[in-house]
Amino acid sequence: MNFLSDSKNTLKLLIGITFVSVLFRVGAALFLGNQISEMPGVSDQISYHTLGIRLAGGYGFTFDRPWWPATQAGEPTAHWSYLYSYFVAGIYWLFGPHPLLVRLLQALIIGIIHPLLIFVVGKLSFNSRVGLIAAAITSVYIYFVYYSATLMTEPFYIAGILAILGTSGWIVKNANQILENPRKYLLFAFLLGVATSLTILLRQAFLLFLPFLYTWLLFVLRKNYLVPALKMIGINVLIITLFILPFTIYNYERFNQFVLLNTNAGFAFYWANHPIYGTHFEGILSQSTYLDLLPKELYGLNEAALDRELLNRGLQFVIQDPLRYFFLSLSRIPVYFMFWPSPHSSILSNISRIGSFGVFLPFMIYGLMTTLAKKGEEKVTLYSPVFLLLLFILVYSLIHIFTWTLIRYRLPVDAVLVLFAAVGFSDLIQKIQQRKAVTLS
Template sequence: MPVSERLPGPLARLVARRWFPHVTCFVAALVLRVAWVLWVDRDGFVLNDAMMYNANAVAINEGLGFRPPQGGPSAQWPPAYSTILAGIYWVFGIEPLWGEIFNAIVGALTVVLLMLLIERVVDRRAAIVGGVMLAVLPGPILWTDVLVTETLYTAMFVLLFLVLAHASPTWPWLVAIGAVIGLGALVRGEALTWGLLPIVLFWRELPRLELARRIAGIAAVVIVILMPWTIRNAIVMDAFVPVATNASATLWSGHHAGATGGQTYPPEEYYLQFDQEPPLRELQSGSALRRDAIEYMVTHPVHELQLVPLKLIHLNRGDSYALDWVNDAPGAAPISPINAERIGVIADVGYYGLLTLFLLGAVVLGRPFWRTRMGRVFAASFLTALFLYGFLYYGNYRYRLPYEPLMVLVAAAFLTQLWRWRRTSERTDPA
């Protein structure tokens, strides 16, 4: 029975309108995110990723190109987010608030993208449930106030699944898939692992040789999109850097004698062995960190296994940890300790409630869900995340944010399935 048939007349007519739930969830999500951004009044930046993205955006507006505060050319971070910030600053003025407003808009659009995805793979009722859940989920709201890639990367991730859910193995669709993967990689390098997903999607639909041709076509589109940035790096950095150099530090953080499963940094004296002029320090340290991490992985297999559960624990820390970034300011913390504690409790309840529903849904929905065309793609994505952040790199609650909409999808499918079972039970109850 459609949702609208069990609601009062005027409300039923509204819900039945094609875009009413989507617009309502978008507006609710946008209001919550903008209100959060306007409430948090941060006085400048400390040395973190947000400072780097902001500094790059300012440097681009000054005609200096990608240039972090320490100076010199750099490819430490992928270029897309800094470039977008630079465009926003060029239009509205160099004020980080406008970048945060951009995050709020992107976060609200992600809610609509998720609803369209759920409609495609589950049904409209689940899409409404999922849209409401993501609109009010605290974690994604908290991250909108921080100038990092999480919000944009999450939107690109959900967009990819929406494209995959509609895609057929025709060249226009393959170009679209490659375009989303390539643009996603310019936001965060891990998006290159998204290339696994169309393989899973089309594995049962195409002969192996034809599948290889189609995947090669997707890869060609990705390469074309990355090529201008790679060429820029070859010219400016005098090195082959397809996306960014920060992956080396991320790899080292997960594989060294002092690794904890979470984020760690080399001691400052580690960098004294390299040329200090940019970009030599960045390139030389990146190569050394990568080499040291791989050597440690090979020579310390027992410790590597011990780190896996620790990484997964760090990956699943509560969304309250986003407040560490929100309150990371050179002056007084913008959120008072008592408010941070209250908001943190709500955020953790929100995430662990979602995690519980996701795990229950993953089991209860079972094979009928996971063996569908898109179910296999969702499973491959979650398994890739476990490999990336449970073994290859390190566990970080930031890295989990893009997967929360997919968790919402499973949770919404589970809740609506429970509702259907309840309705069926009521109709068959002899009483």
């Protein structure tokens, strides 16, 4: 334990952890190979692969045949992340449509930055020992290893969230050094703005957490730095607007109506709250079932108009029977936090689920309890970066529990819970060492 606490060893350990992280993720990329197939939980990569080919070939954001969820051949789509589609398309344009190259490059990038980011957040929120343990867990966490090699937004999205949480926590913990120094102030305002913007471009769902993040920053900084905090949030919003606006304009030109970024919220909310479920949510229905649930009278609408109409109808489901919606949302909790094997899942999915969330969940819970039980100077308060981590876990989980729940939507929460698993490991190891010391004495 003292070895982990020794600052001289921190860099060596972090390099070793990062090496293992890259090695595992490159291995996953090679395992998944150069083919794109409809594997459980990662079928979206077929769409990103196809869009990458279309973009690299100069066809824009369209498909050459009818596509999920209800996009006609040659018609514009905004259902998928623009940013990630460009990432795939750029590699395809340079080297040809080889998914393995995307997997390998992504595995390398994520293999390096994910453990480094979790270490920074862990050290900031707790200490370097917890940061190192969290980085070590992250490097071998099967879900993270698996998804880092898929053509999906999850790995970069998780990294973006960690960057936002880390930057926000750093600003609060070092407010006097940052907010009173013009250069540092602008630097951190820029870093927070860019990290937030890129994260939103990967998945617009993060927009729902922003009001909570901004409220926390204002609350913590209100006493001495209210005006600088307001200005920083203003800069943040301005940068986000500058990043999103080109896509909003692009969407209006193609759909002839306002679409902020992506056309997927309506589809998700409509399907997730359809009366077909009653009060018992099922994580994944068959693709044909989802399509059969689309109202026939809406066929012929473009993707944007259909998404908006479906959102309205989804909200009507809630208004017409709020009690059913409440119990339906409660039924999503086991789906969201599922850690046990399922006969409906593939062997790979079951292994990934049990070998990551299933193994580390007890340590996550123990770490959460240990953290909340701390007293004195280590006690968690509203002003602590740890509170921001807890706030994210709660709010982000509720967002998906009350909308649409899949296990992969929980992965950003897993990334933060890993920090508490590290706290749990650290505390248990310390107690074991103390008992050994007592026994030897």
